[in-house]
Amino acid sequence: MNSVFCYIDRPSPIHDLTGATKLTCLLLWSFAAMMTYDTRFLAFLPVFSFLLFAFSKIRLKDVSFMIGFTMVFMILNNLLIFLFSPQHGVSLYGTCHELFSLGGRYVVTLEQLFYHLNLVLKYLSTIPIVLLFICTTNPSEFAASLNRIGVKYTVAYSVSLALRYIPDIQREYHEISQAQQARGIEMSKKETLFKRLKSASAILIPLILSSMDRIETISNAMQLRGFGKNKKRTWYMGRPFRTADILSIIVCALLLATAVFLNIRNGSRFWNPFS
Amino acid sequence: MSEVLLTFKNFGFQYNAQAEPTLYDINLEVHRGEKILIAGPSGCGKSTLASCINGLIPFSYRGEMTGSVQLKGRETRDLSLFEISRTVGTVLQDSDGQFIGLTVAEDIAFALENDCLPTDPMHERVRRAAELVGIGTHMKHAPGDLSGGQKQRAALAGLMVNDVELLLFDEPLANLDPATGKQAIEFIDDICRQSGAAAVIIEHRLEDVLHRSVDRIILMGDGRILADMKPDELLASDLLARSGIREPLYLTALKYAGVQITPEKRPSGIRDIILSDQDKEKVRSWMASQDPVSGKKGGRDLLSAQDISFSYSNGRQALRNVSVQIREGELLAIVGTNGAGKSTFSKVVCGFETPQEGRIQFADVEDWMGLSIKERADHVGYVMQNPNQMISQTMIFDEVALGLRTRGVPEDEIRSRVEDSLKVCGLWPFRSWPVSALSFGQKKRVTIASVLVLRPKMIILDEPTAGQDYRHYTEIMEFLRELSSRGFTIVMITHDMHLMLEYADRSVVFSEGQVIADDTSAGVLTNPDLVKRANLKETSLYDLAQLCGIGQARDFAQYFIDYEREVVRK
Numbered sequence: 001m002n003s004v005f006c007y008i009d010r011p012s013p014i015h016d017l018t019g020a021t022k023l024t025c026l027l028l029w030s031f032a033a034m035m036t037y038d039t040r041f042l043a044f045l046p047v048f049s050f051l052l053f054a055f056s057k058i059r060l061k062d063v064s065f066m067i068g069f070t071m072v073f074m075i076l077n078n079l080l081i082f083l084f085s086p087q088h089g090v091s092l093y094g095t096c097h098e099l100f101s102l103g104g105r106y107v108v109t110l111e112q113l114f115y116h117l118n119l120v121l122k123y124l125s126t127i128p129i130v131l132l133f134i135c136t137t138n139p140s141e142f143a144a145s146l147n148r149i150g151v152k153y154t155v156a157y158s159v160s161l162a163l164r165y166i167p168d169i170q171r172e173y174h175e176i177s178q179a180q181q182a183r184g185i186e187m188s189k190k191e192t193l194f195k196r197l198k199s200a201s202a203i204l205i206p207l208i209l210s211s212m213d214r215i216e217t218i219s220n221a222m223q224l225r226g227f228g229k230n231k232k233r234t235w236y237m238g239r240p241f242r243t244a245d246i247l248s249i250i251v252c253a254l255l256l257a258t259a260v261f262l263n264i265r266n267g268s269r270f271w272n273p274f275s
Numbered sequence: 276m277s278e279v280l281l282t283f284k285n286f287g288f289q290y291n292a293q294a295e296p297t298l299y300d301i302n303l304e305v306h307r308g309e310k311i312l313i314a315g316p317s318g319c320g321k322s323t324l325a326s327c328i329n330g331l332i333p334f335s336y337r338g339e340m341t342g343s344v345q346l347k348g349r350e351t352r353d354l355s356l357f358e359i360s361r362t363v364g365t366v367l368q369d370s371d372g373q374f375i376g377l378t379v380a381e382d383i384a385f386a387l388e389n390d391c392l393p394t395d396p397m398h399e400r401v402r403r404a405a406e407l408v409g410i411g412t413h414m415k416h417a418p419g420d421l422s423g424g425q426k427q428r429a430a431l432a433g434l435m436v437n438d439v440e441l442l443l444f445d446e447p448l449a450n451l452d453p454a455t456g457k458q459a460i461e462f463i464d465d466i467c468r469q470s471g472a473a474a475v476i477i478e479h480r481l482e483d484v485l486h487r488s489v490d491r492i493i494l495m496g497d498g499r500i501l502a503d504m505k506p507d508e509l510l511a512s513d514l515l516a517r518s519g520i521r522e523p524l525y526l527t528a529l530k531y532a533g534v535q536i537t538p539e540k541r542p543s544g545i546r547d548i549i550l551s552d553q554d555k556e557k558v559r560s561w562m563a564s565q566d567p568v569s570g571k572k573g574g575r576d577l578l579s580a581q582d583i584s585f586s587y588s589n590g591r592q593a594l595r596n597v598s599v600q601i602r603e604g605e606l607l608a609i610v611g612t613n614g615a616g617k618s619t620f621s622k623v624v625c626g627f628e629t630p631q632e633g634r635i636q637f638a639d640v641e642d643w644m645g646l647s648i649k650e651r652a653d654h655v656g657y658v659m660q661n662p663n664q665m666i667s668q669t670m671i672f673d674e675v676a677l678g679l680r681t682r683g684v685p686e687d688e689i690r691s692r693v694e695d696s697l698k699v700c701g702l703w704p705f706r707s708w709p710v711s712a713l714s715f716g717q718k719k720r721v722t723i724a725s726v727l728v729l730r731p732k733m734i735i736l737d738e739p740t741a742g743q744d745y746r747h748y749t750e751i752m753e754f755l756r757e758l759s760s761r762g763f764t765i766v767m768i769t770h771d772m773h774l775m776l777e778y779a780d781r782s783v784v785f786s787e788g789q790v791i792a793d794d795t796s797a798g799v800l801t802n803p804d805l806v807k808r809a810n811l812k813e814t815s816l817y818d819l820a821q822l823c824g825i826g827q828a829r830d831f832a833q834y835f836i837d838y839e840r841e842v843v844r845k
Contacts, residue, residue: 176665
């Protein structure tokens with residue numbers, strides 16, 4: 001199923017951590033990676049995350065689509081930065097080591113390349129860990145873990161319900177669009193963009209209306225079974241914290257602390273090898 | 276009589292948005308452990324009554340209540356929705372829509388989670404409830420992957436986990452195939468006996484519910500209770516016929532044969548009915564007096580599918596060497612369980628899916644397999660089960676005109692063709708109305724009109740009568756029959772046995788991706804072996820024939836249908 005959550009049920013130590021632990025670790029890790037441009041630190045994170053990947057028994061081919069997708073995005077991101085701001089590295093690091101010129105203001109400098117290297121490393125430090133979270137967190141635990149880290153359970157539950165309905169809605173979209181195509185609504189590239197937008201409304205309006213019906217049914221069903229009665233609720237899939245959970249959170253907290261420490265010692269978010 | 280659980284006294288209700296009350300003068304008592312059937316046509320107020328029982332009224336839907344509703348001696352308006360839900364458990368009509376948990380186990384646990392029960396006792400109670408309803412082996416499955424019958428079990432486990440005292444079923448048979456529906460009725464009966472819970476079943480398919488006995492039937496009409504009787508008494512009266520509820524077929528047949536129905540004959544179940552030798556003789560002589568009329572209807576082959584095989588991209592093979600002939604002007608039913616391949620077959624015909632093997636020839640169209648969805652739609656129209664999934668325009672005229680506009684037909688021709696189509700579909704008086712002002716059945720007609728306007732030779736309808744009461748059902752089916760007599764070929768994909776028996780000239784039965792029978796509907800439904808393989812249910816006419824010592828049940832059923840068509844309807 002091409003759902004957003006492609007949970008892969010393959011027992012491993014990472015799977016055994018509670019959802020709340022993994023979510024907390026993900027947040028700490030991403031903050032750490034976002035906070036600093038210290039290249040030594042950023043080079044360490046991908047290595048660490050690849051180790052975790054091996055540990056989790058998630059194979060490369062399980063996530064190849066997502067990796068490909070983010071790689072394309074990463075390349076695009078880098079190209080655009082160079083296109084609009086070819087001297088960004090120079091202004092950041094304060095020195096200028098010219099390598100060669102591509103004409104006009106497009107002069108390639110060591111500083112710019114170094115900045116791009118840092119960007120690439122940032123992608124490599126965050127994407128694998130997000131994928132790891134998605135693939136090893138049972139969607140059933142997702143709402144429970146959001147709730148555990150302090151999100152109100154009604155909100156947490158709506159998020160997880162919304163994710164749950166994505167495949168249903170995709171299927172319904174498909175059915176409606178087939179029936180509308182039979183009536184001559186052309187959705188293929190043969191039509192002009194304007195016509196296609198107009199056609200899309202012929203599919204979206206019934207889809208929205210039927211989703212509204214679905215929402216009414218589910219909210220009645222939930223109320224009839226006591227949802228919203230108490231300020232708190234328990235979770236069938238809830239699990240107690242174990243040593244491994246606490247250790248993981250400590251490790252990730254240390255990562256964040258390191259990032260903060262490096263920023264303070266470097267005097268800025270950037271580690272400057274040129275000065 | 277045991278303790279009273281629920282009491283309505285001079286109760287009435289009016290929705291805030293409506294000008295007239297929906298319920299008037301409701302007086303009703305439900306006792307502990309009782310099993311009650313509430314029947315009535317669409318719009319009679321039975322769903323509103325259900326909402327008053329489970330507390331959605333007044334807590335979720337606003338309106339004005341008069342009189343009193345008491346649950347275990349307390350006014351429901353003084354309780355909260357949550358307190359009511361501890362006593363009353365509701366299984367909603369749309370069992371897919373009401374699942375909340377991602378797995379069966381979580382869904383069963385939902386109410387307990389909301390009660391803040393700690394994890395360990397929760398797991399224990401979930402396990403017990405699941406075992407009670409026999410779903411224990413499917414705990415980790417997603418509810419959506421269960422079969423129709425399993426879904427109902429899972430939904431029920433989610434209620435039983437709270438030890439509710441009254442179970443409310445809102446049209447439990449609506450989405451089930453006939454055999455599963457029969458099992459569901461047996462299962463509901465067993466659970467109520469075991470747990471001692473009272474059951475209130477809202478359903479217009481009377482004969483199917485009466486497969487297991489009920490204590491009382493409440494007949495509703497126009498927001499009032501018309502009758503509150505024992506089943507035998509109600510069936511012996513003429514109240515059902517007058518209020519637009521279908522009576523069991525065997526009773527109709529007995530009446531045609533001139534047999535007097537009295538409560539003493541115990542008419543509420545075909546297995547309990549007591550017929551004298553005289554009565555049986557009457558049935559036999561009625562049969563002897565009938566002339567065979569049916570012949571094969573229809574002319575030349577309109578569509579001929581040869582050896583179609585199709586697998587979905589996930590590898591599931593949905594069709595295996597399917598060959599079907601559809602003749603011009605016939606009314607054909609395609610039946611079978613969910614996943615038997617009947618919907619896939621219609622998708623292949625319309626071009627939504629491309630088969631890996633086999634070919635289709637349609638009339639004298641050259642290279643049917645090479646046509647696009649849009650091109651095929653000029654010959655074959657497809658009507659979805661739920662009209663709300665097809666309607667996208669605000670005004671009826673625009674909705675019907677949509678297919679022509681996208682084809683670039685000149686506006687004056689559009690006008691005349693839409694008008695023709697609206698007239699055929701009986702929508703002419705509504706031509707300038709907005710779609711939202713129409714009833715469900717009328718919307719269905721709009722979708723049929725919007726397909727007819729393209730002037731196809733054949734129309735495929737997915738479950739044309741789903742969720743319709745007997746009156747609307749008859750309306751839609753008579754309309755389809757009329758289209759068929761105008762020369763349109765009608766193909767219906769259906770679970771509905773009555774529809775099949777009464778209206779289809781021929782039935783093609785699918786099972787596990789193959790065609791296992793192609794026969795008259797009477798022939799299919801009186802063949803016990805076939806009925807079993809296709810998850811259908813034998814018609815009670817078959818049982819009646821057996822009871823009266825008639826060997827040719829098939830002919831008996833056929834005579835009955837012909838008699839209805841030729842004599843009664845005219």
